Amino acid sequence: MKKLINQPEHVVREMIEGFIAAYGRDYRMLENVNGVVRKEKKDKVAIVIGGGSGHEPLFIGFVGEGMADGAAMGNVFAAPPPDTVLAVTKAVDAGKGVLYLYGNYAGDVLNFDMAAELAEMEGIETRTVRITDDVASAPSDRIHDRRGIAGDVMVFKIAGAAAEAGLPLEEVERLARKANDNTRSIGIALTPGTLPGADRPTFTLPDDEIEFGMGIHGEPGIRREKLQPADRLVDHMMDLLLADLPFRAGDEVVVLINGLGSTTLMELLIVNRRVAQVLRDKGISVYDTDVGSLCTTQEMGGMSITLMRLDDELKHFYDQPAYTPYYQKRKR
Amino acid sequence: MTSSLNVEQTRDMFLYTGEQMIKSKPYLTELDSAIGDGDHGVGMEVGFANANEKLRNGTFASINDIFKTVGMTMISTMGGASGIIFGTMFAGGIKGMEPLTRLDAGSLAEIMERALAAVKERGKADVGDKTMIDAFEPAVRALKESAARSDDLLEALRRAEEEAARGAENSKGYEAKFGRAKTLGARAIGHPDAGAVSVSIIFRSMREWVERHGA
Numbered sequence: 132m133k134k135l136i137n138q139p140e141h142v143v144r145e146m147i148e149g150f151i152a153a154y155g156r157d158y159r160m161l162e163n164v165n166g167v168v169r170k171e172k173k174d175k176v177a178i179v180i181g182g183g184s185g186h187e188p189l190f191i192g193f194v195g196e197g198m199a200d201g202a203a204m205g206n207v208f209a210a211p212p213p214d215t216v217l218a219v220t221k222a223v224d225a226g227k228g229v230l231y232l233y234g235n236y237a238g239d240v241l242n243f244d245m246a247a248e249l250a251e252m253e254g255i256e257t258r259t260v261r262i263t264d265d266v267a268s269a270p271s272d273r274i275h276d277r278r279g280i281a282g283d284v285m286v287f288k289i290a291g292a293a294a295e296a297g298l299p300l301e302e303v304e305r306l307a308r309k310a311n312d313n314t315r316s317i318g319i320a321l322t323p324g325t326l327p328g329a330d331r332p333t334f335t336l337p338d339d340e341i342e343f344g345m346g347i348h349g350e351p352g353i354r355r356e357k358l359q360p361a362d363r364l365v366d367h368m369m370d371l372l373l374a375d376l377p378f379r380a381g382d383e384v385v386v387l388i389n390g391l392g393s394t395t396l397m398e399l400l401i402v403n404r405r406v407a408q409v410l411r412d413k414g415i416s417v418y419d420t421d422v423g424s425l426c427t428t429q430e431m432g433g434m435s436i437t438l439m440r441l442d443d444e445l446k447h448f449y450d451q452p453a454y455t456p457y458y459q460k461r462k463r
Numbered sequence: 464m465t466s467s468l469n470v471e472q473t474r475d476m477f478l479y480t481g482e483q484m485i486k487s488k489p490y491l492t493e494l495d496s497a498i499g500d501g502d503h504g505v506g507m508e509v510g511f512a513n514a515n516e517k518l519r520n521g522t523f524a525s526i527n528d529i530f531k532t533v534g535m536t537m538i539s540t541m542g543g544a545s546g547i548i549f550g551t552m553f554a555g556g557i558k559g560m561e562p563l564t565r566l567d568a569g570s571l572a573e574i575m576e577r578a579l580a581a582v583k584e585r586g587k588a589d590v591g592d593k594t595m596i597d598a599f600e601p602a603v604r605a606l607k608e609s610a611a612r613s614d615d616l617l618e619a620l621r622r623a624e625e626e627a628a629r630g631a632e633n634s635k636g637y638e639a640k641f642g643r644a645k646t647l648g649a650r651a652i653g654h655p656d657a658g659a660v661s662v663s664i665i666f667r668s669m670r671e672w673v674e675r676h677g678a
Contacts, residue, residue: 140509183502183542206509208502209543237642238544241585245538245547269645276645326501329492333501348500351647 132325132332132430139328143184143204150191154456158194165211166219167191168201176294176303177201177223180232180287181216182239183208185326186347188457189283189426195455198291199232203246207326208348210238216246220255228256228300232286232307234279235261258300260307262286264316264437266375267344267353280347281389281426282314284458285439292451310445316389317372318435319364320345320352324392324428343367347391347428361398365405368436373413378440380414385449387437390424394432399423406436418446425457466615467567468673473529474518476672481511481518481533483668484661495657498644503657506545510537525562530554530574544642545658548586548595552662555581568619572603572610579603590630592640593651595658598630602666617677620670627663634659 136142147160147167160167165184180190181203190202200223205211220229231247233239240261247257263274264282289310293303320342323332333349336342341364344352356367378384388403390396399422410417418441426435441449450463468476484507491504514536523529534554538546556578563570579599588594590601605626609619634656639645644656 139505205542206502206505208500209506209541209546212539212542212546214539215542236544238542238546241544241547242542326492326505328505329501330489331493331496333496346500348502349496350500350644351498351650 132329134325134327136327142327143206146184146187147191147204161218161222164215164218165204166201166215166222167194167204168219168222169194172223172225173295174225174227175297176227176300177225177229178232178287178290178294178303179203179216179219179223179229180283181205181211181219181243182233182236183210183348185429186426192457193284193287193455195453195458197295197451197453197460198287198455198458205238205242210236210242213242213245213249216243217249220246220250220257221253224255228258230290230294230300230303230307231257231259232283232290233261234283235263235275236278256300258304260286260290260304260311262311264311264314265344265346266315266317266371268346268350271375278346280316280318281387281435281437282311282316282439284387284425285314285385285437286310288453288458288460289445289448291453292448295451296448306444306448310439313376313440313445314437315372315375316435316437317368318345318347318391318433319343319368320349320391320431320433321358322393322432323349324431326429341433345433347426347431349428349431361401362405365402365436366409369406369409372436372438376440378413378415378438382415383418383441383446384410384415385418385439385441386410386420387425388420388422389426389435389437391431391433391435392424392427393430394424394434396422399434402434402436419449467565468616468677470523470526470529470564472676473526473566474523475676476669477529477533478515478518479672480665480668481515483664483671484508484511487661487664491657491661494655494660498639498647498651498654499642499657502543503545503661506541506543507549507661510541510546510549513537513540525564526566526570527557527560527562530557544586548582548658549661551582551585552578552595552599566616568606568614568616569610571616571619572606575603575606586641588641591637593634593637593644593656593659594641595656595662597634597637597656598627598659598662601630602627602662617670617673620666620673624663624666624670627659627666631655631659631663
């Protein structure tokens, strides 16, 4: 796979250096570890997000006003080491406690939990909410085994607004959990992505097939199908997604149509057209929509659909302003 | 007769083991890509490359220092589940142990038995869950049996290597209970766990070094 890199082992550091070269007015990188934090430190609960690199703009791109205070980045597709998480934690802690938000993957759990133990020894209180929006990754009776994918962004948005409002740690944690409990995603893969430096993609799919529910690291999904017109694929995805929470007539939702890397905005908008039709037919109203590639897997082709069900409380925090290089919301 | 290694030899054995793990990257990547996300080989390369750099440049007073350096370097540089799990495989056993200046079958068995307990405590996996435990636990059992029989270090490592390889082979028959292969269910059957294969390469490499250079 052709990639614009120098050396595979330097991709994460060089990516961060490039990010700081662009946005260094508002962000700084930590020495010796792959972490980025806001320059402005506010007197509030701090939010630390993180996970493997290779999913940009997730996670590095969602640090900012009304979102996270710092991001701990691991190597490509690998959870950040505890030292990295701890360094970011110490850099952002303002004495009000730190909330860890990350996708529910074995490696992230092990490393963030070890970092939380180390932070506690340094007198920093941490809480953790693991994001579990991917309905394809486990059945609903094992919801705590589910992985986090593009729904991460919804949880960052709500928790970030709650922290910015000055709420205490346990309240920010409660709202993050509530956002996660009301968020569901489903994805399909069309073509694979490749790890920088790898000579082969992480999986193979026949030219005329797609995989339902494939994970953002190429983890095998729930079934393979022939490629079909976008509307029909969206209908299948929406059947699975709507049945899961379940979303019902009268519900109000935020929609995120997320590209996995190489799927074009044109395709994502075509997908969103159908998603909007399906929701309207089901009597579910759309409060806001984002269409873009926010949680990617290198040049993987495909997309995911995320819905977050709103109530008045979630809507209040959703309506607060957010500003990061790759995600912005005006106050409404 | 290879009864024990001194600190310097232990360091050289781990340097060799690290080199073998780095060389195994393409193979481990291929195994992990079949049922996981394909990052295992890269992670192990990062961890062992950093550990080897520390081993080459450091001075070590005890066997314990060597194990600790390898393990803690893996934990702090690799990330991923493998960083914690394989780091604990090396650093978890010597925690709280008296400093050793010789590594023999008995002390290796003790270190590895304690390490196995530490890994299981962290990772919560058992044999049959399609993890590195599938290879590590039988290897540790073999080390303990060898220690009880007063086998020399080479013989103990041969037995551990054999049992680890058998365990890695057995992992093909299991469904994954942890990690990213978990979602596969029965589709993971037929593929070995990449972590279990790494354990077998680690014991094989230790045996190879001792066979060639042992005391």
